[in-house]
Amino acid sequence: MADKNEFETIAIPYLDSVFREAVALCQDRKKAEDLAQATFLKAFERFESFEKGSNCKAWLLTILRNKWVDQLRHKNVVGEVLAIEEEMIAEPQRNGETGWSDCQDLLESFSDEQVIHALKELPYEQRLSLFLIDVEQLSQKDVAEIMDVAVGTVKSRTSRARAILKKTLLSYAKDMGFIRGER
Amino acid sequence: MSHLTDEQLEEVIRGGPLKAGLEHLEHCAECKGRLAEKEALAGRLRSAFATIKPGEGLTERIRQQLNVGPRPLEHAHTIGFFNIRSHRREWSAIAAAAAVLIIGIPLIFYLGKPSSAAAAQAALVKIHENNLSVKHEFYSENDPEKLAEYFKGKLGFSPSMPRPGRGLALRGCCVAHFRGEIVGSYVVDTPEGVMSIVVVTDQPESLGMGGKFERGDWIFWKSYFAKCEMVTVRLGDYSYCAVGEISHKYLTELLVRLLPESQP
Ligand SMILES: [Zn+2]
Numbered sequence: 001m002a003d004k005n006e007f008e009t010i011a012i013p014y015l016d017s018v019f020r021e022a023v024a025l026c027q028d029r030k031k032a033e034d035l036a037q038a039t040f041l042k043a044f045e046r047f048e049s050f051e052k053g054s055n056c057k058a059w060l061l062t063i064l065r066n067k068w069v070d071q072l073r074h075k076n077v078v079g080e081v082l083a084i085e086e087e088m089i090a091e092p093q094r095n096g097e098t099g100w101s102d103c104q105d106l107l108e109s110f111s112d113e114q115v116i117h118a119l120k121e122l123p124y125e126q127r128l129s130l131f132l133i134d135v136e137q138l139s140q141k142d143v144a145e146i147m148d149v150a151v152g153t154v155k156s157r158t159s160r161a162r163a164i165l166k167k168t169l170l171s172y173a174k175d176m177g178f179i180r181g182e183r
Numbered sequence: 184m185s186h187l188t189d190e191q192l193e194e195v196i197r198g199g200p201l202k203a204g205l206e207h208l209e210h211c212a213e214c215k216g217r218l219a220e221k222e223a224l225a226g227r228l229r230s231a232f233a234t235i236k237p238g239e240g241l242t243e244r245i246r247q248q249l250n251v252g253p254r255p256l257e258h259a260h261t262i263g264f265f266n267i268r269s270h271r272r273e274w275s276a277i278a279a280a281a282a283v284l285i286i287g288i289p290l291i292f293y294l295g296k297p298s299s300a301a302a303a304q305a306a307l308v309k310i311h312e313n314n315l316s317v318k319h320e321f322y323s324e325n326d327p328e329k330l331a332e333y334f335k336g337k338l339g340f341s342p343s344m345p346r347p348g349r350g351l352a353l354r355g356c357c358v359a360h361f362r363g364e365i366v367g368s369y370v371v372d373t374p375e376g377v378m379s380i381v382v383v384t385d386q387p388e389s390l391g392m393g394g395k396f397e398r399g400d401w402i403f404w405k406s407y408f409a410k411c412e413m414v415t416v417r418l419g420d421y422s423y424c425a426v427g428e429i430s431h432k433y434l435t436e437l438l439v440r441l442l443p444e445s446q447p
Pocket residue numbers: 185186187207211212213214215
């Protein structure tokens with residue numbers, strides 16, 4: 001049996017990061033808390049296999065990501081959800097890229113909730129790559145391990161995710177009258 | 184001189200080894216601008232999440248569970264017949280939080296929308312929230328035939344409903360007032376969360392649904408209000424509005440299941 005006190009000392013300090021990742025993946029807060037809780041229980045079960053001194057945050061975020069994918073698989077919808085996402089999110093067009101000259105100001109005019117909402121419109125793989133890189137500031141190598149893909153895949157997903165996020169926020173800005181029409 | 188690619192700029196943001204890129208940036212205003220924009224987006228995303236914290240009780244709940252070992256956590260989201268009694272406290276809390284959101288957020292979020300459209304969307308969200316609240320009259324039933332009978336008695340027709348299975352389960356239904364009319368709505372448990380389908384006679388445009396898109400031969404309208412996404416499709420004489428804290432992609436997928444195989 002793993003040492004509970006040692007686990008608490010090493011793992012619990014990352015609760016905020018674990019919860020944030022859960023928020024990025026789940027549709028509501030209640031589910032995010034359940035997922036974070038399930039992640040810590042699973043981590044405790046496996047704590048003996050955790051290599052002391054290695055990156056505990058990345059280890060926990062990997063468990064959370066796997067747990068989330070398992071939940072979708074268990075409900076037999078993962079292929080379906082991901083297929084819908086891939087199908088319905090259009091590829092951003094590089095040549096249609098718009099420069100927002102007052103970018104910083106515009107970004108500040110969104111609420112935190114709107115920014116998170118926009119992130120959640122991305123397909124989950126892009127969403128998670130961008131979240132782990134920008135918010136949790138993990139290395140591309142760590143993100144590749146968490147998502148079980150090559151580093152090159154993380155690079156392309158992050159870059160594509162950022163372009164779509166920008167496009168989504170621009171459409172919000174138009175809807176809300178922060179900017180006018182086509183730019 | 185070719186400009187830096189998006190992926191090279193990502194490398195620069197990460198402080199990666201890209202000496203040639205840094206030299207290019209010194210002389211190229213365009214790439215410098217693109218880099219600044221990407222950095223600003225990254226920074227804004229980080230600051231948006233900085234306010235996200237778990238509820239105060241979560242650490243304690245985790246600690247307690249480490250003492251007693253695992254128990255099933257997923258029961259709250261089991262697909263199937265919904266036992267409202269055992270979730271009374273959870274749903275009260277959610278309903279209370281939803282009430283705060285309905286009052287607080289729309290004002291800030293939707294200043295740009297015409298007020299009648301905003302009011303229609305607020306009313307749709309309210310119907311959805313009421314469906315989840317124990318305080319409101321709700322016909323709890325997961326048999327589509329019984330729900331159809333209920334609607335027939337109350338509304339004079341029975342709306343299209345998705346077939347249960349593959350993670351979908353009907354939870355029940357109710358009738359509500361919407362723009363002075365009696366309308367029907369029913370609740371579906373899905374793997375992505377709980378959603379209501381509200382069936383109204385109003386045209387999607389008059390509900391302020393902005394984003395129009397096509398899927399197959401059908402046209403859908405999407406919008407969002409407070410924390411809820413909405414997708415609407417016109418079927419026969421009615422607009423079916425799917426409402427929930429669920430991505431519009433998934434709401435669309437659910438609505439597609441209501442549609443007949445034939446063309447609109
Ligand atoms: Zn350049």
